[in-house]
Amino acid sequence: MKVIIVGGVAGGASAAARLRRLDENAQIIVFERGDYISYANCGLPYYIGGKITAKESLTLQSPHSFKSRFNVDVRTLSEVISVDTAAKTVTVRHSDKQYKESYDKLILSPGAAPLVPPIPGADGSRVFTIRNIPDTYKIKDYIETASPKSALIIGGGYIGTEMAENLTIAGLKVTIAEMSDHLIAPLDLDMAADVHKYLREKGIDIILNNAVTSLNDTHSNIKAVLRDREVYCDMVIMSAGVRPDTKFLQDSNIALTKKGLIKVDDTLKTSCDDVYAVGDAIEIKNFVTKQNGFIPLAGPANKQGRIAADNVCGASEKYNGTQGSSILKIFDMTVAATGINESAAAGLDTDKVFLWTASHATYYPGAGFMNIKVIFENKTGKILGAQIVGRDGVDKRIDVLAAAIRAGMTANDLAKLELAYAPPYSSAKDPVNMIGFMIQNILSGKVKQFHYNTPIPENAVKLDVRTAGEYERGHIDGAINIPVDSIRQRLDELELSKPVYVNCQSGMRSYIACRILSQSGFDCYNLAGGYRLYSMQA
Numbered sequence: 001m002k003v004i005i006v007g008g009v010a011g012g013a014s015a016a017a018r019l020r021r022l023d024e025n026a027q028i029i030v031f032e033r034g035d036y037i038s039y040a041n042c043g044l045p046y047y048i049g050g051k052i053t054a055k056e057s058l059t060l061q062s063p064h065s066f067k068s069r070f071n072v073d074v075r076t077l078s079e080v081i082s083v084d085t086a087a088k089t090v091t092v093r094h095s096d097k098q099y100k101e102s103y104d105k106l107i108l109s110p111g112a113a114p115l116v117p118p119i120p121g122a123d124g125s126r127v128f129t130i131r132n133i134p135d136t137y138k139i140k141d142y143i144e145t146a147s148p149k150s151a152l153i154i155g156g157g158y159i160g161t162e163m164a165e166n167l168t169i170a171g172l173k174v175t176i177a178e179m180s181d182h183l184i185a186p187l188d189l190d191m192a193a194d195v196h197k198y199l200r201e202k203g204i205d206i207i208l209n210n211a212v213t214s215l216n217d218t219h220s221n222i223k224a225v226l227r228d229r230e231v232y233c234d235m236v237i238m239s240a241g242v243r244p245d246t247k248f249l250q251d252s253n254i255a256l257t258k259k260g261l262i263k264v265d266d267t268l269k270t271s272c273d274d275v276y277a278v279g280d281a282i283e284i285k286n287f288v289t290k291q292n293g294f295i296p297l298a299g300p301a302n303k304q305g306r307i308a309a310d311n312v313c314g315a316s317e318k319y320n321g322t323q324g325s326s327i328l329k330i331f332d333m334t335v336a337a338t339g340i341n342e343s344a345a346a347g348l349d350t351d352k353v354f355l356w357t358a359s360h361a362t363y364y365p366g367a368g369f370m371n372i373k374v375i376f377e378n379k380t381g382k383i384l385g386a387q388i389v390g391r392d393g394v395d396k397r398i399d400v401l402a403a404a405i406r407a408g409m410t411a412n413d414l415a416k417l418e419l420a421y422a423p424p425y426s427s428a429k430d431p432v433n434m435i436g437f438m439i440q441n442i443l444s445g446k447v448k449q450f451h452y453n454t455p456i457p458e459n460a461v462k463l464d465v466r467t468a469g470e471y472e473r474g475h476i477d478g479a480i481n482i483p484v485d486s487i488r489q490r491l492d493e494l495e496l497s498k499p500v501y502v503n504c505q506s507g508m509r510s511y512i513a514c515r516i517l518s519q520s521g522f523d524c525y526n527l528a529g530g531y532r533l534y535s536m537q538a
Ligand code: FAD
Pocket: 006, 007, 008, 009, 010, 011, 012, 031, 032, 033, 034, 041, 042, 043, 044, 045, 078, 079, 080, 081, 109, 110, 111, 112, 130, 131, 132, 159, 245, 248, 278, 279, 280, 281, 296, 297, 298, 299, 301, 302
């Protein structure tokens, strides 16, 4: 069997290695347009910031090591320019030569290229994109030789935000311009608010709801024109998203979506026999909503590479969707998400809980706080999505929640999970258990909650149950203050006929207050996420 793989990085390299492990006799050829294979795309920003110092750390395999270990014929600087699925050949361009190579099976993993918006000046010499090792060296060399003082990052997604951190560490003054109302699209605005505040504290300027319309490179600097202002900088990083790198398939019979994504079935086979496709270039099924979409991430690409190799070798493994589990370090903040956010949940019958919690028992030194948001299905309590912003312990909670989503778990399941506990690591009731309890309380009617953007009825009493000091430092307009610990003694200050909208700082004390009030006959509602979340949205 002769297998050709297009693209030698995440999905392609994973497929090639798996294929060899399954079939010692197959002839495997990998065509890679660039001069590196199997490199650490996800590590590239850290080379620019100086966290990764050795160039060789960025390349996990070379054509030579791949040949020695896997007996794969890796051809770098070789671009596949067309595919003929009837003749079962690909046409390859290598320097100024072109040739055809036949295949029995073909695996496509060409990835996605940076999206460069069609604005004047986007092709300037001080405007950079970052996808691969040469792009990274170009940016690093420019910083080292031209000593730029400032950078504008266009697009505040994961790559843009990582670049903001690393350019700041490299000594530049950074501005991020983002078209939407918040950074990091997998987060909802209410969760991104913490990120915005933190980045600003770190000296990074954030411009939201604003698109760059032109870049004008004068001799001294670059003038970026936005909808309502101008920004001056010495370099620009274009990180406005990615698009599938599939132009070379346009005249093939392989079906593509309008956006150029390769259509695959659940075995990752394309519309053509013997042709499989994986990675950033394919249209995936969202694991939660079951809708088709585009979620370009390294984990899915690597796993799909393995599945495609299995299927090329006669298996019928299925890829059952991508849920978008992702994590990001920004200085010492960690931001993570999995499953759907609120915009993806639009039209579904869902609700959400917010938990502001310590990463481990607070009596043991060093606990950090994190903000967790979980979206669940009202009818079943099924966990559909989670977002966490914090420091320590974010990674493990998001991974437990990602596993819960994959396993179709409900709030009841989360409540029962037995997770490892000792004070330096967690609490006897882990935040993931707490999320389960919170949703159980809502679904069983033990507490009714309202959200920071829910209109409060005119006749309602707004009750703040924090301490007098906390209340003095800021409170919801019109709220009265009865601290939770004196509420039993002061019930007569509230009228039974009026609904009570209760808040504390995080939602915990107000939950206790709601339990006291509802057992005394009050119709009461707990502010999800508390005053902390409420005041962040102002
Ligand atoms: P790629 O890994 O991009 O490989 C595709 C390869 O195919 C490329 O090398 C390209 O040169 C080659 N190619 C394309 N067309 C042809 C052709 N016609 N002929 C020959 N070769 C061709 N994901 C995460 O999950 N976590 C992260 O932290 C993360 N960080 C990232 C940071 C950066 C800076 C970047 C750029 C990406 C990051 N990603 C991250 C995304 C992740 O790298 C991708 O999801 C993953 O690499 C996709 O794998 P792939 O095989 O589809 O494409």
